Amino acid sequence: MTKIAAITGAASGIGKAATARLLDAGWTVYGLDIRQPAALPQYQDRFKPIQCDVSDAASVTQTFAAMGTTLNALICCAGVLRTGLMENMAIDDFDLVLNINTRGTFLCAQKALPLLRAGVTPDNPARVILLSSLAALRPKIVSGAYAASKAAVTQLTRVMAAEWAPSGVLVNALAPGTVDTPMVRAVSDPTASKGYRPSGVSPVGRIAQPDDVVDVMMFLLSDAARYIAGTTIPVDGGTGAAFIPPG
Numbered sequence: 001m002t003k004i005a006a007i008t009g010a011a012s013g014i015g016k017a018a019t020a021r022l023l024d025a026g027w028t029v030y031g032l033d034i035r036q037p038a039a040l041p042q043y044q045d046r047f048k049p050i051q052c053d054v055s056d057a058a059s060v061t062q063t064f065a066a067m068g069t070t071l072n073a074l075i076c077c078a079g080v081l082r083t084g085l086m087e088n089m090a091i092d093d094f095d096l097v098l099n100i101n102t103r104g105t106f107l108c109a110q111k112a113l114p115l116l117r118a119g120v121t122p123d124n125p126a127r128v129i130l131l132s133s134l135a136a137l138r139p140k141i142v143s144g145a146y147a148a149s150k151a152a153v154t155q156l157t158r159v160m161a162a163e164w165a166p167s168g169v170l171v172n173a174l175a176p177g178t179v180d181t182p183m184v185r186a187v188s189d190p191t192a193s194k195g196y197r198p199s200g201v202s203p204v205g206r207i208a209q210p211d212d213v214v215d216v217m218m219f220l221l222s223d224a225a226r227y228i229a230g231t232t233i234p235v236d237g238g239t240g241a242a243f244i245p246p247g
C-alpha cells in the first residue's frame, strides 16, 4: 500500500526535493506551502498541492482536518531566514522567524498527530522529521532570531519524541549546514544580508545540495531507523565539528 506524507515548504529547496524523492519512491504526498506548490502532472494522482500558512493556526487546523487520510510521515521544511544584529533587528522580522520556524512547526506537528497515530501499525511507526539547523547547535552572529527558532525546534523534537513515541510516532530533526537553496542564495550578498555570512563550503569540500539532506530523511523514514527518536542529526559535512581558522 502506498505510504502517505505531508511535507511543508514543498514549493522550494529541501521540501521540494523531498517531495520529488518521495513521489519517485511511490509515496502519496500532500505538499503544503504558503505559495501554492506547482502541480506535477506526472504524479497528479499522488501529489496533492495545498496552499497553507504554517504560522496561522486556523490555516493549519483546516488543512489537516480536510485531508481525510491517515499519514505515515510529516516532514516540516517550511522556514524563513531573516538577518540582523540583535541591537537593531526589526521586531516584525523577529516575530516572523519565530512564528514560521517554531510556532509553525509546532502547529503542523500537533494537527498532524491524530492522522499519524491513525496510520501506525506495530511494524510501522509513523515518522516526524523537523528541520532544525546547524544554527541551533552553533549559532552565528547576525542571525540570532533564526538560531533561537531552530534551537527551539531541536528542543520540541526531544519533548515530542518522548511524549509521542509510546503511541508509535517517532520524532527526529535534521540540522543541515549550508544547503544550496533559494533561502541561502537570498543572503549570499553580505550587504543585502546585513553582514550575515552562511557557513558555506564544508570540510567535505562543497556546499550541500538538497538531496544530501533528503538522503538522511529517507533513512529516517526507513525501517532501519525504527529505534531512533528525539535526536537532531547534523547534515553539515563536518562544518560544526571544529573551528577552521580563516585562510
Ligand SMILES: NC(=O)c1ccc[n+]([C@@H]2O[C@H](COP(=O)([O-])OP(=O)(O)OC[C@H]3O[C@@H](n4cnc5c(N)ncnc54)[C@H](O)[C@@H]3O)[C@@H](O)[C@H]2O)c1
Binding pocket: 008, 009, 010, 011, 012, 013, 014, 015, 032, 033, 034, 035, 052, 053, 054, 055, 076, 077, 078, 079, 080, 100, 104, 131, 132, 133, 134, 175, 176, 177, 178, 179, 180, 181, 182, 183, 184
Ligand atoms: N538552506 C539551508 O542552508 C538550510 C540550512 C539549515 C536549515 N535549513 C532549513 O531547511 C528548511 C527548508 O529551507 P530551504 O533552504 O529549502 O528554504 P527555501 O526558502 O528554499 O524553502 C522554504 C519554503 O518554505 C515556504 N514557507 C515560508 N513561510 C511559510 C509559511 N508561513 N507557511 C508555509 N510555507 C512557508 C516557502 O514558501 C518556501 O517554499 C527551513 O526550515 C530552513 O530553515 C535550511
